[in-house]
Amino acid sequence: MPTFDEFAPIGALLILSVVMVALITIISRLFGPYRPSLRKTAPYESGMKPIGPAVRRFPVRFYLIAVLFILFDIEVVFMLPWAVVFRQLGLFALIEMVIFIAILLVGYFYAWRKGALEWE
Amino acid sequence: MQLPSLSELNLGLTVPALSLALWACILLVIDLFIPRDRKSVTAWLAAGGVVFAFIANLLVYRDPGVAFMGLFVADEFAGFLNIVVLLTAFIAILMSVDYLKRTGIERGEYYVLLLMTTSGIMFMNSANDLAVVFIALELLSIPLYVLAAFRAPEERSEEAGLKYFILGAFASAFFVFGAALIYGATGSSSLPVIVDAVGRALAGEGSSLLLLLMGSGLILAGLGFKVAVVPFHMWTPDVYEGAPTPVTAFMSVGAKVGGFAALLRILLVALPALTVAEGDAVAGWQTATWVVAALTLILGNIVAISQTNIKRLLAYSSIAHAGYVLMAVAAAGTPGVSDQATRAALIYLMAYMFTNLGAFAVAMAIEKDDGSGTSLDDFKGLGRSRPLLAAIMAVFMLSLTGIPLTAGFVGKWVVFQATIEAGLYTLAVIGVLTSVISAFYYVRVIVNMFLEDGEGDPAAAATPYVQWAIYLTFAGTLVLGIIPSLVTNLSGPVALAVASLVP
Amino acid sequence: MEATGLSLVTVVLFLPLIGFAIMLFMNERTQAGAIRWTALGFSVLTFLLSLGLWALYNPDDPGLQLVQRINWLPDYGISYYVGVDGLSLLLVILTTFIMPVAILASFRSHIFEERGREKLYYLFMMLLEWAMIGVFVVQDLVIFYVFWEVTLVPMYFLIGIWGAEQRIYAAVKFFLYTMAGSILMLLAILYVGINAGTFALPEIIAAIQTGALSFPFDGLFSTQGLLFLGFLIAFAIKVPIWPLHSWLPDAHVQAPTAGSIILAGVLLKMGTYGIVRFCLPLFPEASVAWAPTIATLGVIGIIYGAWVSYAQRDMKKLVAYSSVSHLGFVVVGIFALNAAGIEGGILQMVNHGVSTGGLFLIVGMLYERRHTKAMEAFGGVWKALPLFGAVSLVIVLSSMGLPGLNSFVGEFTILMGTLGSNILGFVFALFATLGVILAAVYMLYFYQKVYMGELDKEEIRNLEPLHWSEKAALVPVLIAIFLIGLQPAPFFRSMDASVDALVRHVDESVPEVVVGNLQMPE
Numbered sequence A: 001m002p003t004f005d006e007f008a009p010i011g012a013l014l015i016l017s018v019v020m021v022a023l024i025t026i027i028s029r030l031f032g033p034y035r036p037s038l039r040k041t042a043p044y045e046s047g048m049k050p051i052g053p054a055v056r057r058f059p060v061r062f063y064l065i066a067v068l069f070i071l072f073d074i075e076v077v078f079m080l081p082w083a084v085v086f087r088q089l090g091l092f093a094l095i096e097m098v099i100f101i102a103i104l105l106v107g108y109f110y111a112w113r114k115g116a117l118e119w120e
Numbered sequence B: 001m002q003l004p005s006l007s008e009l010n011l012g013l014t015v016p017a018l019s020l021a022l023w024a025c026i027l028l029v030i031d032l033f034i035p036r037d038r039k040s041v042t043a044w045l046a047a048g049g050v051v052f053a054f055i056a057n058l059l060v061y062r063d064p065g066v067a068f069m070g071l072f073v074a075d076e077f078a079g080f081l082n083i084v085v086l087l088t089a090f091i092a093i094l095m096s097v098d099y100l101k102r103t104g105i106e107r108g109e110y111y112v113l114l115l116m117t118t119s120g121i122m123f124m125n126s127a128n129d130l131a132v133v134f135i136a137l138e139l140l141s142i143p144l145y146v147l148a149a150f151r152a153p154e155e156r157s158e159e160a161g162l163k164y165f166i167l168g169a170f171a172s173a174f175f176v177f178g179a180a181l182i183y184g185a186t187g188s189s190s191l192p193v194i195v196d197a198v199g200r201a202l203a204g205e206g207s208s209l210l211l212l213l214m215g216s217g218l219i220l221a222g223l224g225f226k227v228a229v230v231p232f233h234m235w236t237p238d239v240y241e242g243a244p245t246p247v248t249a250f251m252s253v254g255a256k257v258g259g260f261a262a263l264l265r266i267l268l269v270a271l272p273a274l275t276v277a278e279g280d281a282v283a284g285w286q287t288a289t290w291v292v293a294a295l296t297l298i299l300g301n302i303v304a305i306s307q308t309n310i311k312r313l314l315a316y317s318s319i320a321h322a323g324y325v326l327m328a329v330a331a332a333g334t335p336g337v338s339d340q341a342t343r344a345a346l347i348y349l350m351a352y353m354f355t356n357l358g359a360f361a362v363a364m365a366i367e368k369d370d371g372s373g374t375s376l377d378d379f380k381g382l383g384r385s386r387p388l389l390a391a392i393m394a395v396f397m398l399s400l401t402g403i404p405l406t407a408g409f410v411g412k413w414v415v416f417q418a419t420i421e422a423g424l425y426t427l428a429v430i431g432v433l434t435s436v437i438s439a440f441y442y443v444r445v446i447v448n449m450f451l452e453d454g455e456g457d458p459a460a461a462a463t464p465y466v467q468w469a470i471y472l473t474f475a476g477t478l479v480l481g482i483i484p485s486l487v488t489n490l491s492g493p494v495a496l497a498v499a500s501l502v503p
Numbered sequence C: 001m002e003a004t005g006l007s008l009v010t011v012v013l014f015l016p017l018i019g020f021a022i023m024l025f026m027n028e029r030t031q032a033g034a035i036r037w038t039a040l041g042f043s044v045l046t047f048l049l050s051l052g053l054w055a056l057y058n059p060d061d062p063g064l065q066l067v068q069r070i071n072w073l074p075d076y077g078i079s080y081y082v083g084v085d086g087l088s089l090l091l092v093i094l095t096t097f098i099m100p101v102a103i104l105a106s107f108r109s110h111i112f113e114e115r116g117r118e119k120l121y122y123l124f125m126m127l128l129e130w131a132m133i134g135v136f137v138v139q140d141l142v143i144f145y146v147f148w149e150v151t152l153v154p155m156y157f158l159i160g161i162w163g164a165e166q167r168i169y170a171a172v173k174f175f176l177y178t179m180a181g182s183i184l185m186l187l188a189i190l191y192v193g194i195n196a197g198t199f200a201l202p203e204i205i206a207a208i209q210t211g212a213l214s215f216p217f218d219g220l221f222s223t224q225g226l227l228f229l230g231f232l233i234a235f236a237i238k239v240p241i242w243p244l245h246s247w248l249p250d251a252h253v254q255a256p257t258a259g260s261i262i263l264a265g266v267l268l269k270m271g272t273y274g275i276v277r278f279c280l281p282l283f284p285e286a287s288v289a290w291a292p293t294i295a296t297l298g299v300i301g302i303i304y305g306a307w308v309s310y311a312q313r314d315m316k317k318l319v320a321y322s323s324v325s326h327l328g329f330v331v332v333g334i335f336a337l338n339a340a341g342i343e344g345g346i347l348q349m350v351n352h353g354v355s356t357g358g359l360f361l362i363v364g365m366l367y368e369r370r371h372t373k374a375m376e377a378f379g380g381v382w383k384a385l386p387l388f389g390a391v392s393l394v395i396v397l398s399s400m401g402l403p404g405l406n407s408f409v410g411e412f413t414i415l416m417g418t419l420g421s422n423i424l425g426f427v428f429a430l431f432a433t434l435g436v437i438l439a440a441v442y443m444l445y446f447y448q449k450v451y452m453g454e455l456d457k458e459e460i461r462n463l464e465p466l467h468w469s470e471k472a473a474l475v476p477v478l479i480a481i482f483l484i485g486l487q488p489a490p491f492f493r494s495m496d497a498s499v500d501a502l503v504r505h506v507d508e509s510v511p512e513v514v515v516g517n518l519q520m521p522e
Helices: A004-031 A060-084 A091-113 B011-032 B040-061 B076-103 B109-126 B130-148 B155-186 B191-203 B206-227 B236-242 B245-270 B285-305 B310-331 B338-365 B387-401 B407-421 B425-451 B464-482 B485-490 C008-024 C032-056 C089-106 C111-115 C118-137 C141-150 C152-162 C167-196 C201-210 C223-238 C247-254 C257-282 C284-311 C315-335 C339-370 C386-400 C406-420 C426-451 C468-486 C489-509
Strands: B065-067 B072-074 C065-073 C078-084
Touching: A060 A091, A091 B011, B011 B040, B011 B065, B011 B072, B011 B076, B011 B109, B040 B076, B040 B109, B072 B076, B072 B109, B076 B109, B076 B245, B076 B338, B076 B464, B109 B130, B109 B245, B130 B155, B130 B206, B130 B245, B155 B191, B155 B206, B155 B236, B191 B206, B191 B245, B206 B245, B206 B285, B206 B310, B236 B245, B236 B310, B245 B310, B245 B338, B285 B310, B285 B425, B310 B338, B310 B407, B310 B425, B338 B387, B338 B407, B338 B464, B338 B485, B387 B407, B387 B425, B387 B464, B407 B425, B407 B464, B407 C141, B407 C167, B425 C152, B425 C167, B464 B485, B485 C065, C008 C032, C008 C065, C008 C078, C008 C089, C008 C118, C032 C065, C032 C089, C032 C118, C078 C118, C078 C141, C089 C118, C089 C257, C089 C339, C089 C468, C089 C489, C111 C118, C111 C152, C118 C141, C118 C152, C118 C257, C141 C152, C141 C167, C141 C201, C141 C257, C152 C167, C152 C257, C167 C201, C167 C223, C167 C247, C201 C257, C201 C489, C223 C257, C223 C284, C247 C257, C247 C315, C257 C284, C257 C315, C257 C339, C257 C489, C284 C315, C284 C426, C284 C489, C315 C339, C315 C406, C315 C426, C339 C386, C339 C406, C339 C468, C339 C489, C386 C406, C386 C426, C386 C468, C406 C426, C406 C468
Parallel strands: none
Antiparallel strands: B065 B072, C065 C078
């Protein structure tokens, strides 16, 4: 029966991380020199002058491409752990992965035929 | 880790649900090569997949077992609900063919999404593990979000899709959180394992009782969203009104079947022994379902009275009918009645499926191409201009009211019987009183059709496939009402039991 | 008791449905006449066969006869179980008798000129006949409920489509009112059936008699008292017992003539029949305990109905309220809980069906000619149509309870039963008698206003003579009035054994209260 005790290390980590972040910020603020100037507070501290507003319109195609990228990128997240333990899992895992890839391929093919991959 | 061999997976039992999902993937590709003006081919291919799954389901129906190492159960419970769902999908396809064409939204993806959500519901019926329930829930929901918005860029349809998506995502989150809490309390997500763990947890220190109660409460809330019971019903009228009518019809039955299947299985297989105080005879969730059922019946029926749009009216009526099914769920909390109450819920769902789909089909038949023509005033004079259609609609309305010789009566009958047997007399009285209230608004449709004279143009004739859908549901409504033994025999062996790994 | 062969009861029950099926395939435009005649033919045939029921019926056997039983839903203990006994035989015949009269009354009705849809009308008539016969012959609680609810639907449409100006209001009120009552009965039925393990009424009563089944009773609102009320409220709305009567005047006034005839003739009887058939044998202790209360409501109904009738200027309303009064008699008779009271009650159900059916018939004929139901519009009808006037007089006198005519026999027996009852007694009889006197007042007032007086109205002078179909409708009513009035013995004989068994059952179940067991006066 899992109890809350087992989660104690996680809780400790959580608290520690919050404390660390707070400490660093506060200490550097207290002890570091702070002399702001116009250049230093600009968005690009390196000296570049910003041109135009920060929020700009993108062509909607970028979003489509981005979505497709995320979709097909996810498969790698699944494949990586699969590849690591592939030898222990054997044939069964191979079949599973083939099915997985096949489903992705259907989606890929669909996107292709529908013209989602073409820019114009 | 020992992985199973292929034969241990028992894949044969999963053929009905899996074949449909697989066919949906294949159809998605096939559809790419079907020219734009001949999309009805996709519809018939989809219908063929449904028929195949139906036959496969009948074959495994009498031969229950578990598959996927206990994650998936094929028992009579699932088999019966699969029949309901596949009939729903088939009728929905019949309703869609002409509707999509005349409203100008004919695209092949529609049928693919329909098949996917159908297979999601079928997985839901068979899920024996909280994780599988969740995956099935998503497979059920996501295509439905898209389908609800299928009439985009029309505003109401987009609104329906977005609303359904956001609230549905909330519901899923509730469900996952509830499942996580139960996992936390019992250490397993498998329903048959949970039941033992619950027993042990209750026998020992009661430290995890709170987790279990919160978990089951959240699961009830999450699934309550799907089946639209008060107070989780807010999305229903807007979504039902905005979505394309065949989608609404499918949603009003299919999503409920899936939701109730998971609810019944989780409550009865995993949590039957979950009692609030030690020595309680009835399950702890009975009170919660009791209250929700009563609220649903009262609110659904009363708000339906003031509706002027047939789709909204049917939406509220579908909320009310979820309340009747939930009556059976509440009754199932009393040990000894649970099998009977489960059967009652299933019979009710089947009766409701025929009647409600039929009512939507008629509503669709008189709907105009631009989506107007769904107000109750549009039914005026229908008894004169389209007597047969009006007569059939009258039967559907009487069935929804629960007048004898229709399916609705049989459904109410078995549910009330289970409720009384469980000793929930107050709930039974609320049930019958709200039935009287419901008579008021159903009868008003009949009044409009037969007793009022219409103005404006008479409704156009129903297109052939819609007619077939109407006749099919009409026949189902009457046959179930006159010869109920057909269905009660079918549901005879249904009983939710712990399906273990051992075959 | 078990029988598998085809019973005549089943034939009588399903004959109207066969007529329904045949008419379904007729063409409304080209075969209007054929539809009418098919409806009439089937209803007459049903009547003749139901007389066959009486011929086959053995009056010495108190139990069910001509039984047929088929399993319908074995898992739930529900079966198609029909048969007749002394309580239901006369009412089945009343139903089959009223139907041809009602159909004949519709032959020349103006409603089809205004609303059309003649075929649908006769289809509903056949459906209604089927459902009403079903209510009287079925012995299974669930199937009884099925038929009980199904009668609502055709009647709702008859009022709603072919009724007068306020028809929709009246139809919806009728539907909701009666459904609200009966749905509570559904719960009571379920409770009884679940505890008994079967829904077959004779088996449940047998279980009560042997003591295998009992509903705990200690006070008016104990389990049995509530179950009794669950049934009674459904029946009381249908009867209607004061103060649940408010749907009745609306329904009667708005319904077409045939609808009113059937409503008064048969549908109201379903309520009183239900009390005798279900309330008394299933819940004897509760029946005895509640009897004074219900009978008091009955007496109030008698006087209230008569009083309000007298105040009406609308002929149909007058007859409608007189129904409340007459049915009050029946209720008082039943709750006298002795043989005379119950037999008088059942016979009075038949009498009221014939007399009030007849009254609605003549009111309908007057309405067809003048298109108004106000009494002021008439006067001197006797002089214009002497034969019609004479026939109307007989019906009016019958409704008043003139000796030698049918109602007298029923009312007299009820009063005998009330006087001899240990539960009700003298005061109830006194007030009930007051009702008879009031009935004479409003009925004669009606007759005098409409038929007597000078022939000073042009329209009355030119009243159209009776059509043959109208004459044909009146003749059987007259025959029944005289037959029951002059030869009541065979009617009582058919009930004796069954009613005796019922009274004895109630008597034995309630040993503390000695129910008066006055035998029938021969």
